[in-house]
Amino acid sequence: MDRFTVEPLTASFGAQICNLDVSEPLAQNTMRALGEAYLAHKVLLFRNQTLDAAEFARFARYWGTPRVDAFTEKNVPGFSEVSQVGNVGEMLEREDYRNSASFWHTDCAAEANPDACTMLYCVHAPHTGGETVLADMQSAYEALELDTRAQVDKMVVHHCYAGTRAIIGGRESWEGQLEPFDEKTKSNLPPPVIRPLIRAHSVTGRKGFYSPAGSIFRVEGMADEQAHALIRRLKLHAVQDAFCYRHPYQVGDILMWDNTTTLHCAAPVGPVSESGPRLLYRIAPLGLPPALAN
16 A cells, blocks of 8 residues: 555645655555545645646546546547646636636536546646635535524425526626537536435435535525525525635645535636636546445
8 A cells, every 4th residue: 555644634624645646556455545535534635746637637537437528628638538727828818718617616516426526736836816715515514503404404406517507596796607618518518407405425424515506506496586595695604714725726736626525616817927827637537436335
């Protein structure tokens, strides 16, 4: 087994994995230990990595089958599973692309199986802006008043791919919009799905909010006006600073998180001339970490 240490990022969630080079093949028992850390901490940070796109994709496949995104124009050339986010490159320099993740949301919320992680590898780190902010949805749920918890425990909601429908709960004035997409791209996006608002984790069974922002377009048995007010209140509760970890990137960081237990938002970043370059490689492996099944 590869030796590494685990250091908490916050008092409640998130951990840094120290002294592990993920560019090398990893043993099965190493991956099991990493999988257990992922379940326990929800967010993992690996610093000081030196990877190319192929090595990053190989590491991602330890965690599941990478999702092939419909937004192919942002892919790293030659890698259908690796996309690029940030402000570097002709397309990403545009405001509507470089800040298209600057709203609270959950990746893969419209996938058939909600178990999925997101992984970002930092190629260029800006000197200002562009952090990823993550919120702990289990702690946020557990902090609800008991009467509110009883109200939401049995709620069922409809999720769509963000930006394809009018979202219940809406977006705040400081939140961005998804980048533009054409009808061909839209036709390749996953169809809407129905999920409980409060979800028990597939492995741990611990309950938490599932994606209370960014993708809900209907609440069953509730008029839209009433649903809008409730979901917005829950969202603003869930993204309080007490439940959040804000990650400023360094070159060589891999930041990854469990989408079933967290909500995230990218802090806005300016153009390269203002903020410095921000370029991250992104992969979203689907399913639970395979090592946990062995």
